[in-house]
Amino acid sequence: MTGIPVVLGPTAVGKSRVAFDLALTLGREIVVVDSRQVYRRLEIATNKPFPQERARVRYHGLDLADPEDGFNVHLYVEAVAPLLASRPVVVEGGSNLYVDALMDGLTLAGVPPNGARRAELEELSTTGLAATLEALDPAADVDLANRRRLIRAIEVLEVAGPPLAALRKREKPAWEAIRIGLELPRDELAARIAERCRRQLERGLVEETRQALEAGVAAASQALSGTGYAEAVAFIQGRISEPELPELMTRNNRRLAKRQLTWLRRDTRITWFSASPDPVPAILSYLETNP
Secondary structure, X not given: OOOEEEEEOOOOOOHHHHHHHHHHXXXXXXXXXXXXXXXXXXXXXXXXXXXXXXXXXXXXXXXXXXXXXXXXXXXXXXXXXXXXXXXXEEEEEOOHXXXXXXXXXXXHHHOOOOHHHHHHHHOXXXXXXHHHHHHHOOOOOOOOOOHHHHHHHHHHHHHHOOOHHHHOOOOOXXXXXXXXXXXXXXXXXXXXXXXXXXXXXXXXXXXXXXXXHHOOOOOOOOOOOOOOHHHXXXXXXXXXXXXXXXXXXXXXXXXXXXXXXXXXHOOXXXXXXXXXXXXXXXXXXXXXXXX
């Protein structure tokens, strides 16, 4: 098999277990492509692999930055892309933007529009937009009188990171991806999401979040903006009650899963497998015939 298996699917569908089993069977390492697992000391809501899993399979893409610091897709690709060319791996998808950037080459088009952020930027003057862009990327080559292009450049840079010039170059990677999608009926996926949220709270999600805040991680930081941590922050700050916490986590994770599936369904290169029962035998058979 010359291609790289890339395991994709909505949150809680079982990507981590399938990637682990594939890596064990194929004698490969795992590259986790997740915008939250890059942060050190945040283990529970990011769903990082357990120590016993890391003892059996070598993982990459984890713990690349302190949660007090910013991180973006450009930094991730720079850190991880060399691994794909140097060793046999299985890619475990998590953040679809990061997956596409790593497997297809980082591009401007890979950053989806953000209506809420655009509305905020529209409130700025053209001079204010130009100053915002310069703070993000002083070398950005953008018409400073064109508000539409200024807003789009800021929108992209806030997600992908500078330099903007690198994002305009679509460099075809040296590897081929074999995209494997995992799916479940809606009610079964919803049940898995609810169970995962319950386990995260039992493992100490609120305390982990509290420790991050006490260590100086801002409540509004990128590291604590993901599902799980955002709701835990709201609970710690007294904005939601204890009974509301698991309900809000579950609802927001279901919404996340829906957005992820909408993104993935547009990619006709994905071959889909049912995540239940065990999909690994069928996936291994597929990989044998699609090298």
